[in-house]
Amino acid sequence: MKNALTNIGFVRHWTWVHWVAIGAVLFIASKEVYESQTARLRSIDNQNVQVIEENIQEFNTMAERLAQLEVLPPxxxxxxxxxxxxxxxxxxxxxxxxxxxxxxxxxxxxxxxxxxxxxxxxxxxxxxxxxxxxxxxxxxxxxxxxxxxxxxxxxxx
Known part of the structure; x- marks a missing residue:
């Protein structure tokens, strides 16, 4: 128990340099996580856009083919x-x-x-x-x- 109290006392003796270092580490880690998440979402969006564009091209091709087909007799x-x-x-x-x-x-x-x-x-x-x-x-x-x-x-x- 005394050891735990000693560790808490250790924090009391930190200087502003320690707090700035912790803040900098938290800021940099948060920034990296945010940027990687943004990059991942952007790549997913690009893939979705490509899939949608391919589907549109496919449907346009099918529509052109259907327009060229002859109408069946009654x-x-x-x-x-x-x-x-x-x-x-x-x-x-x-x-x-x-x-x-x-x-x-x-x-x-x-x-x-x-x-x-x-x-x-x-x-x-x-x-x-x-x-x-x-x-x-x-x-x-x-x-x-x-x-x-x-x-x-x-x-x-």
Whole structure:
């Protein structure tokens, strides 16, 4: 206990030089911490600005590409090809309507349907349909050599 009191007494004998030295050390340490923090935040800001600029360039490029794309014909006109192709391969087409929860639900108009028939015929018809009109193909179920394949034909209104 006496040792601790002696240390406190030691502080009482400090001169103004000691206090100035402590103040200078605190000032310099605070200044260095502040400057390093400011530099770190500035570099993070620069990185964020670069990322934002890259995103803007990317979005501008996508917008230019989209502006160059052709507008799809109306989905009604697109659908006219489906029965002709299905008949060519001996496949039955059934219309499922325009709203189906497990099929295409995006910004374009879509008519949904199913192809039914022999497995090979359904697959060849589906391939030709997909090559002819914008189409999403969905699950296929095969049973005893017969297949059922869901699809969505896309177009504008």
């Amino acid at each position: 989905v009604q006109n697109q659908w006219k090809y489906i029965p002709a192709i299905a008949t060519r391969y001996g496949v039955e087409v059934s219309v499922l309507g325009t709203k189906h929860s497990d099929m295409y639900d995006g910004p374009l108009q879509a008519w949904h349907g199913e192809l039914k028939g022999r497995v090979g015929s359904v697959l060849v018809a589906a391939l030709e349909i997909q090559q002819t009109v914008p189409t999403f193909l969905y699950q296929i179920s095969i049973k005893n050599g017969d297949a059922t394949l869901g699809f969505s034909v896309l177009g504008s209104e």
